[in-house]
Structures are given as C-alpha cells and as structure tokens.
Amino acid sequence: MSRKTRATMAFEKSGKPFEILEYTYDPEAASIGRQAADSLGLPASMVFKTLMVMAGDEVCVALLPSDRELNMKALATVAGRKSAAMLRPEDAERISGYHVGGISPLGQKKRLRCFVDASATDLAFMVVNGGQRGLQIKAAPADLIAILGAGVAALAVPPG
Secondary structure: OOOHHHHHHHHHOOOOOEEEEEEOOOOOOOOHHHHHHHHHHOOHHHHEEEEEEEEEOOOEEEEEOOOEEOOOHHHHHOOOOOOEEEEEEEHHHHHHHOOOOOOOOOOOOOOOOOEEEEHHHHOOOOOEEEEEEOOEEEOHHHHHHHHOOOOOOEEEEEEO
C-alpha cells in the first residue's frame, strides 16, 4: 500500500504534524469506520468517517465519529440550506476522486465546504481517512479543522 496519497500530501504541505496509521480494510464490514477503529484499537469516537452530502444544491463534506449518524437537519442548517441528503456512492467517488472506503476530506478533486462534528474539539487527536482503503491520518483536531477550513457544529446523533 502506498503511504503517499493526495490526502497525506495535503497534510505534508500544511507543515502540521500528523501520523499515518494502517489497518487491513474489510470490504464486507457493516461499518467501515467502526471496522477501522476496531482494527486500530481506538475508540470509535476518535475515528471519524467522511460523508459526502448534498446540502441544497451544494456538495459538502461532513466528518463525524464512526459510531454516530449524521443529523441531516443540523447539517442543512449549518450549511445554510433547507435540506440535506447523502450522495450516492458513485457520485461521492466521482466528485471526491477517491473510492468509497477511502474517501478523505483532504486532497479531494475540488475543495468542498467541510463541517466537523463538535465532539472533535474535546479530543487530543482524531483519525480521518488518508485517501486509500486501510490508510488513516491521525492529527490534532485543531490542525485538521484549520487545514480544511472547516466549520464546527453539533452534527452527530446516536445510531437508531
């Protein structure tokens, strides 16, 4: 597996410290984020999933803990739109330039508005996809938020 992706290069370019983590990706896992957390021996609350969302007529990126679900109304509100819905996997791949299971918020084909769940600000570090299945980036939340120019809001709700 290559440890050089558009996502890792974006972090390198920022000059901010980060760590690359690798795990064995399971395409059959019920939850990619939870499988990554389990494989890395980390709490699911620290491993954030990258979701590609259509908010009104704008594609946005939402980052939230892998053990939570996205509150679409909250995302629509913070994005200044009336509604929000998940993108189809094929659209997410085409727009991001990454494959599902390897979609990173960093180094996408086009810079999109990004929103990070507020729970990240309470963490010493967070983990996001590194742009390839089985590759993750571990970094300080403030650094990741700054690199992404992300908004921070309460976006996550318990599953169910």
